[in-house]
Amino acid sequence: MARRVFRGGVHPPEHKDATAGSAIQWAPVPSQLVVPMSQHLGAPCQPLVEKGDRVERGQVIGSVDAMVSAPVHSPVSGTVTAVAKTLTPGGTSSVAVVIEPDETQDRESFVTVPEAEDRDRVRAAGIVGMGGATFPSVVKLTPPKGMAVDTVIVNGCECEPFLTCDHRVMLEQPERVVAGAAHIKRIVGAARVVIAVESNKPDAAEALRQAAGDTAEVVVLPTRYPQGAEKQLIYALLSKEVPHGKLPAATGALVHNVATAVAIADALEHGKPLTERVVTVTGAVARPGNYRVLIGTSVADLIEHAGGLVGDVERVIAGGPMTGQALGSLDVPVTKGTSGIVALAAGVAAPAVSDDQPCIRCGRCPEGCPMGLEPYAIANHAYRRQWDAAAERHATDCIECGVCSYVCPTGRPLVQLIRLAKAAAMSKGGN
Amino acid sequence: MAGLTGRRVVGPSPHIKEGTTCTSIMLWVVAALAPSALWAVVTMGWVAAQLLIVCIVVSLATEYGANLLARRPQTLTDGSALVTGLLLAMSLPPRTPWWVAAAAAIIAIGLAKQLFGGLGHNLFNPALVGRAFVAVSWAGVLAAAPNRGWFQTLPDVTAEGLDTISGATRLAVAAADRAASGAYGFDLAAEYQPLLWKNLEGSLGEISAALLIAGGLLLIVKGIIDWRIPAGYIGTMAIVSLLFGADPVFHVLAGGVMLGAFYMATDYVSSPMSKSGRLAYGIGCGLFNAVGRFVGAMPESTTFAILFMNGLAPLIDRMSRPRTFGWVKRDA
Numbered sequence: 001m002a003r004r005v006f007r008g009g010v011h012p013p014e015h016k017d018a019t020a021g022s023a024i025q026w027a028p029v030p031s032q033l034v035v036p037m038s039q040h041l042g043a044p045c046q047p048l049v050e051k052g053d054r055v056e057r058g059q060v061i062g063s064v065d066a067m068v069s070a071p072v073h074s075p076v077s078g079t080v081t082a083v084a085k086t087l088t089p090g091g092t093s094s095v096a097v098v099i100e101p102d103e104t105q106d107r108e109s110f111v112t113v114p115e116a117e118d119r120d121r122v123r124a125a126g127i128v129g130m131g132g133a134t135f136p137s138v139v140k141l142t143p144p145k146g147m148a149v150d151t152v153i154v155n156g157c158e159c160e161p162f163l164t165c166d167h168r169v170m171l172e173q174p175e176r177v178v179a180g181a182a183h184i185k186r187i188v189g190a191a192r193v194v195i196a197v198e199s200n201k202p203d204a205a206e207a208l209r210q211a212a213g214d215t216a217e218v219v220v221l222p223t224r225y226p227q228g229a230e231k232q233l234i235y236a237l238l239s240k241e242v243p244h245g246k247l248p249a250a251t252g253a254l255v256h257n258v259a260t261a262v263a264i265a266d267a268l269e270h271g272k273p274l275t276e277r278v279v280t281v282t283g284a285v286a287r288p289g290n291y292r293v294l295i296g297t298s299v300a301d302l303i304e305h306a307g308g309l310v311g312d313v314e315r316v317i318a319g320g321p322m323t324g325q326a327l328g329s330l331d332v333p334v335t336k337g338t339s340g341i342v343a344l345a346a347g348v349a350a351p352a353v354s355d356d357q358p359c360i361r362c363g364r365c366p367e368g369c370p371m372g373l374e375p376y377a378i379a380n381h382a383y384r385r386q387w388d389a390a391a392e393r394h395a396t397d398c399i400e401c402g403v404c405s406y407v408c409p410t411g412r413p414l415v416q417l418i419r420l421a422k423a424a425a426m427s428k429g430g431n
Numbered sequence: 432m433a434g435l436t437g438r439r440v441v442g443p444s445p446h447i448k449e450g451t452t453c454t455s456i457m458l459w460v461v462a463a464l465a466p467s468a469l470w471a472v473v474t475m476g477w478v479a480a481q482l483l484i485v486c487i488v489v490s491l492a493t494e495y496g497a498n499l500l501a502r503r504p505q506t507l508t509d510g511s512a513l514v515t516g517l518l519l520a521m522s523l524p525p526r527t528p529w530w531v532a533a534a535a536a537i538i539a540i541g542l543a544k545q546l547f548g549g550l551g552h553n554l555f556n557p558a559l560v561g562r563a564f565v566a567v568s569w570a571g572v573l574a575a576a577p578n579r580g581w582f583q584t585l586p587d588v589t590a591e592g593l594d595t596i597s598g599a600t601r602l603a604v605a606a607a608d609r610a611a612s613g614a615y616g617f618d619l620a621a622e623y624q625p626l627l628w629k630n631l632e633g634s635l636g637e638i639s640a641a642l643l644i645a646g647g648l649l650l651i652v653k654g655i656i657d658w659r660i661p662a663g664y665i666g667t668m669a670i671v672s673l674l675f676g677a678d679p680v681f682h683v684l685a686g687g688v689m690l691g692a693f694y695m696a697t698d699y700v701s702s703p704m705s706k707s708g709r710l711a712y713g714i715g716c717g718l719f720n721a722v723g724r725f726v727g728a729m730p731e732s733t734t735f736a737i738l739f740m741n742g743l744a745p746l747i748d749r750m751s752r753p754r755t756f757g758w759v760k761r762d763a
Contacts, residue, residue: 012449161447231757235756243757243759244755246757321445322444322446323444323445326444344446344447348447349446349447350442350445350446351448353442358551358552360453360456360699360700361699361702361704362456362699363657363704363705364451366753367706369753370756371756372753372755373753373755374704397755402444403445405445405448406445406447406448406449407451409455409456410453410551411452415444415445419443
């Protein structure tokens with residue numbers, strides 16, 4: 001297979017040693033779960049239960065009739081104590097169903113997703129992209145007419161520093177990853193499956209090879225951020241660039257995260273809805289590890305289970321440190337897209353950005369940009385509110401990987417300014 | 432409940448940052464030049480130390496004063512004024528009168544840098560503007576104060592008609608010889624060793640090409656400068672030398688080529704940002720330096736070659752924009 005090295009990128013300190021060897025353990029059932037109705041890209045769900053209602057584990061508690069959405073299920077059996085607004089890790093507000101779990105929980109049983117055609121079952125199981133993008137999986141399994149998917153790519157790169165949840169899933173459940181990949185391949189009628197793993201996880205690659213036999217190719221890619229970004233991954237594996245403004249399917253490739261593949265296999269084989277996920281809790285916590293967490297568990301409870309914060313913690317991140325969200329409050333629930341909770345100590349966390357530092361034209365941001373943009377130029381235009389000029393420099397092609405801000409020696413808020421330029425371009429209806 | 436204590440930062444991603452800062456970059460440049468500067472003091476003594484001190488102190492003072500006048504935050508800690516002062520000193524001959532050096536530093540920081548808006552906004556390399564100012568204003572003063580020292584045995588030629596600011600260096604001698612007879616009056620190969628290690632004729636930055644090269648390689652290895660600029664510069668110098676039938680080794684070691692190629696032309700602010708642009712820019716610097724040396728009447732044309740290319744850098748940037756991923760070609 002033609003393999004390429006994507007342009008630009010960086011290799012930040014990995015910080016994965018603290019948890020790479022930690023087997024996945026169940027986090028305890030919390031005293032209360034707050035399950036947001038919006039855990040995905042697309043239309044938020046409407047709650048289907050009211051205060052006082054009894055719910056069973058796996059029961060649908062929220063859904064909406066929209067193409068791009070994903071229903072929400074109760075992660076426990078218990079009682080609804082409230083339907084109220086909550087903050088999400090993303091910093092937005094969402095209606096949530098608050099559930100008090102029963103004293104005893106059987107994690108092995110659940111209300112199954114009704115038998116149906118594969119795609120409908122994936123939709124009904126509420127599966128979204130678990131790498132963090134949270135795009136409803138069924139939409140990706142339904143390519144537009146005229147676009148044939150030739151290659152299913154299962155993304156096990158996990159290029160974000162600190163995170164090891166995908167690593168552990170690949171290592172502990174390689175056969176489930178392979179099974180999920182086979183389902184995706186069958187559903188979209190693809191010819192082959194490629195499972196991509198970064199070179200810093202040779203054990204995962206080996207486990208997958210054993211499990212896959214000749215049903216899937218396991219490809220080890222260089223450890224370089226953002227190797228796991230969809231466009232960069234497709235390019236690395238297939239030497240094809242996703243054309244500007246087109247879906248990845250335009251290259252004949254369909255990319256799903258490893259955890260998503262496992263969720264798809266569980267939904268199709270066992271009728272299991274998506275009510276839990278593996279979360280890496282790491283950084284400045286007493287007991288870093290990889291935990292299987294019920295959706296709706298609060299970050300505060302999860303951190304407490306991990307032994308609590310240690311020392312002077314400056315930022316707590318939901319997701320990885322390059323693209324995740326800094327939490328203003330720990331009183332937010334783990335959602336389907338929460339791959340990690342990373343506590344960054346002072347000195348590890350980036351210093352606060354300053355918008356009055358000069359660009360010294362060092363060239364690090366255009367060199368690092370995996371999309372071939374000139375971040376300094378777009379940011380300069382955005383800083384002066386020259387939105388059209390920023391759009392002419394292809395601001396909307398930015399994938400917001402954060403490499404430019406990461407490398408900028410004067411600490412300019414480059415990707416932050418580019419986000420403004422993107423938003424301005426989107427609001428004008430451009431692409 | 433576990434809470435966030437102390438400073439709580441809720442900023443947008445990314446939440447981690449590479450450690451390289453403007454200050455650390457500048458300090459690497461200082462570190463790379465330090466052996467050359469120290470060697471200058473060892474070989475030249477007090478005159479070299481005095482020049483270094485005057486250039487650096489006046490550069491820092493001018494930076495401080497300009498920020499005060501413009502009511503801008505102080506910027507001494509970014510290290511850029513220190514580098515400018517150091518580079519300026521390295522570009523001047525050791526017997527430069529202190530007041531000439533001070534004027535050059537004031538022009539470098541005050542005019543070339545701060546009047547343009549400070550760090551990041553200057554079109555031209557400040558240290559080179561300072562040196563150019565001296566070259567056009569006090570050429571006579573400088574030419575009258577050559578330091579022969581170790582090279583007393585060289586044929587004594589006048590530098591008349593040559594725009595030389597450092598007395599009759601062997602470059603000037605070579606040029607004069609070529610002009611007079613089309614041949615060199617001395618054996619160039621015999622000059623390699625002195626040029627590499629101990630040449631007391633030109634500026635501080637001409638004393639030891641070897642130390643400058645070592646520092647330049649350090650900057651390349653540390654990822655501070657792009658190899659394309661010095662490679663394009665020195666490579667072009669060598670090739671053009673060959674085309675003119677001159678000794679390429681002598682011509683890249685002599686004069687300001689090493690200081691210019693590794694430390695002046697690589698100044699971030701005044702050079703292009705793309706890789707291909709940097710190569711083109713380096714080649715341009717080498718070309719104009721060589722043209723000045725072999726065609727023009729300027730054997731020491733490094734300063735003006737780089738300043739000229741500084742002016743072209745924005746144009747080179749425009750012409751060497753990267754292709755956006757997913758676009759077939761860049762729309763103009």
